Amino acid sequence: xxxxxxxxxxxxxxxxxxxxxxxxxxxxxxxxxxxxxxxxxxxxxxxxxxxxxxxxxxxxxxxxxxxxxxxxxxxxxxxxxxxxxxxxxxxxxxxxxxxxxxxxxxxxxxxxxxxxxxxxxxxxxxxxxx
Numbered sequence: 001x002x003x004x005x006x007x008x009x010x011x012x013x014x015x016x017x018x019x020x021x022x023x024x025x026x027x028x029x030x031x032x033x034x035x036x037x038x039x040x041x042x043x044x045x046x047x048x049x050x051x052x053x054x055x056x057x058x059x060x061x062x063x064x065x066x067x068x069x070x071x072x073x074x075x076x077x078x079x080x081x082x083x084x085x086x087x088x089x090x091x092x093x094x095x096x097x098x099x100x101x102x103x104x105x106x107x108x109x110x111x112x113x114x115x116x117x118x119x120x121x122x123x124x125x126x127x128x129x130x
Contacts, residue, residue, distance in 0.1 A: 041065035041095060043116060043123040050114075051128040054107050058127060059100035060116060066095040068119035074101070074127065075115075077108045091118060103129055 041064045048060040062070070071088045074081040085101040097118065112127045 041068070041119055041121070043118050043121050045123070045125065046096065048125070050125060051130070052103060054103055054109065054129055055105040056103055057100055058103050059098060060114075060125060061096060061098040062116055062118060062123070063095045064091060064097075064118040064121065066091055066093050068095070070097045070116065070118040072099045072117075073115045074112065076112055077110065103127075 044063045046061040046063050048058075050058055050060060052058055060072070064070070068091050069088055070091055072086050074083070074086060081101065083101040083104075085099055089097050089099070091097045099116075107129050109130050112129065114125050114127050116123050116125060
């Protein structure tokens with residue numbers, strides 16, 4: 001009977017029927033004490049050169065999960081950059097990745113948003129071309 005009640009409660013909660021309603025504690029199963037939680041590795045910017053004149057090299061170094069696939073996306077006024085150096089990479093054993101690329105001499109002067117991603121985390125950064 002308790003299993004059936006838990007199933008009905010779970011379905012009702014997923015449909016929003018009980019949203020905000022207090023349920024008796026015997027219905028809500030307690031979390032097991034020996035649950036192993038995955039370690040989270042948010043992206044941290046270690047160093048960067050993202051405020052520069054056209055025709056110079058920009059770079060960003062991030063730290064996150066070791067041995068994880070990372071990507072960077074630089075979106076200019078003309079579209080997504082395909083500059084050399086912006087390919088996907090795998091972080092080293094310390095979780096570090098560095099990308100560097102040449103900002104073209106004809107790039108419009110403005111602030112752009114770039115996105116770095118690592119192991120399911122994405123961090124927006126600003127690239128100021130002046």
